[in-house]
Amino acid sequence: MGMSFSLNLSSTPTQRVDPSILYDALVIGAGPAGLNAALYAKRKGLNVGILAERIGGQVLDTPMVENYLGLNQLSGESLMKKYEDHVREYEVPISDEIRVERVSLGEYKEVHGNDGHVYRAHTLILATGTMPRKLGVKGEKELYGRGVSYCAICDGSFYSGKTVIVVGGGNAAVGAAVDLARIAKTVKIVQRSGFRADKVLLDRLHDQLNVEILLQTGITEILGETVVEGVMATNRLTGVVHRLDADGIFVEIGHIPKTGCLNGLLEVDEQGEIMVGPQGETSVPGVFAAGDVTNGPFKQIIIAAADGAKAALKANEYMNRLKSESHGMAMIQ
Ligand SMILES: Cc1cc2nc3c(=O)[nH]c(=O)nc-3n(C[C@H](O)[C@H](O)[C@H](O)COP(=O)(O)OP(=O)(O)OC[C@H]3O[C@@H](n4cnc5c(N)ncnc54)[C@H](O)[C@@H]3O)c2cc1C
Known part of the structure; x- marks a missing residue:
């Protein structure tokens, strides 16, 4: 029998990420991977925030989702609203309409938004997704979702x-x-x-x-x-x-991973997807990635969400280590 987490159901939907705070984890992206990563990180007691251009990601472009266990048939928009509401119940600050232009990976991870602010955290979870590569021919856009x-x-x-x-x-x-x-x-x-x-x-x-x-x-x-x-x-x-x-x-001519803000700081594969270990570890300690932007196969909502959970749990382990190391240092001094 699990302990229930105390929720503030009246949490304000306008709570945003604060550039003056050093967060335990910042999540970039608010699709299934990013939202679930934030939920798991918060439930582990991490101080987490989300920066994203568009809450919902690619799922918003999906008229009907029929392969998500337990939900039979739901519009992409309704599914993402459920995800967002769930995360907001935990008072996770979400800054939408922010495009991350650049990250820098020093002692702290710094995230440069197009709003001119620099957001800081001990760990980053990248969940920026992909775009399907298009044919670019007449009729493609007009008949999308209709064949x-x-x-x-x-x-x-x-x-x-x-x-x-x-x-x-x-x-x-x-x-x-x-x-x-x-x-x-x-x-x-x-x-x-x-x-x-x-x-x-x-x-x-x-x-x-x-x-x-x-x-x-x-x-x-x-x-x-x-x-x-x-x-x-x-x-x-x-x-x-x-x-x-x-x-x-x-x-089915491939996906374009959204990794422009990384400036080549992380190892990617030949498709430009971020190379990750089994729990979302990237080539840089403290930086994790989840969902479609990674080199994991099968670009699906349920898989992206699961990736987000794994990356958050791994980020939590990293924070536990960081805290015990800094505690050890304080004891020696
Ligand atoms: C048309 C279509 C239909 C689909 N139908 C289904 C389906 O029926 N079932 C299914 O399981 N899967 C479906 N998929 C696949 C599914 O949508 C993806 O696998 C899933 O959305 C991936 O989640 P994600 O969180 O990794 O990335 P995304 O959903 O792509 O989310 C990425 C997030 O990152 C943000 N972002 C990107 N770059 C930046 C930046 N520089 N700064 C700030 N924020 C940024 C975006 O705004 C967004 O919030 C479909 C995909 C498409 C395109």
Whole structure:
């Protein structure tokens, strides 16, 4: 039986991060990873604050979340409101509409906001997420959520018995095509050059009887009045332009991690994602990362939230060590 934590349910939603305070932990980002990190840090008794451009992160761009355990079907906006309310009940200060422009990692971690303030903490938890890489063609923006998707794990089940196009040639695209082949009637995988995916995935792709492969083919337009009806594609070797019919198009050409504020201070992988250990440890002690911005696989809400919890618990261990070391030093003096 657990002890209950005393909550102040009347906490003011306007409490913001104070630049004059040295925090135990500052979280950058208020998506699932950042909000859950702050919740866990606060419940461990850390003095924690959140700095973020937009509370809710990518989930706000998700019309309907259907794969979050226990919540069946909830709009992205409603889910993030629940997250935010939960964190605010613990009186965690949240400064939204602050873009972190730069961090510096000296004795204290300093976070430079675009509001001109420098915020300081003993530890940092980076949860700045990613942006899906876009095709940049006509119809993509207009038909987003109406057949255009950037997440096959999230939206694949809507296409049972239908025809879908997967765009891309890396592991994400080939993995998505293999998974979709079990759900959809036909999968067309379209890649503007050759495949870059691992052989084991490509073998699985070639085993599927309902997958058509179009290499050296670029998509130039997504077609449809109110929902996706197909794409226009050009064979880059022959120059032949043709129409491909489809009910949905999954753009799986990668993510752009939001690490601009780090100025190369942390180790990243070839995709620019922050390299982390199993509990969110980065290459710099006292700096942790969680969620989509890390090199962890499977960019999903529940995974980002779990990452946030792990990073906060690890930050708490770090703070415990720091406090016992400084206590030891005081005893010696
Ligand atoms: C269209 C779409 C649909 C999706 N559907 C689903 C779904 O149905 N189910 C599912 O499980 N997953 C879904 N996902 C994936 C899911 O949204 C992500 O895995 C999840 O949001 C990642 O959480 P995060 O906290 O790591 O990052 P994000 O949600 O991206 O949050 C990042 C946070 O960092 C802030 N930030 C970034 N840079 C800075 C900066 N320099 N300064 C200050 N703040 C900054 C942002 O404002 C934001 O608050 C979907 C993703 C997309 C794009």
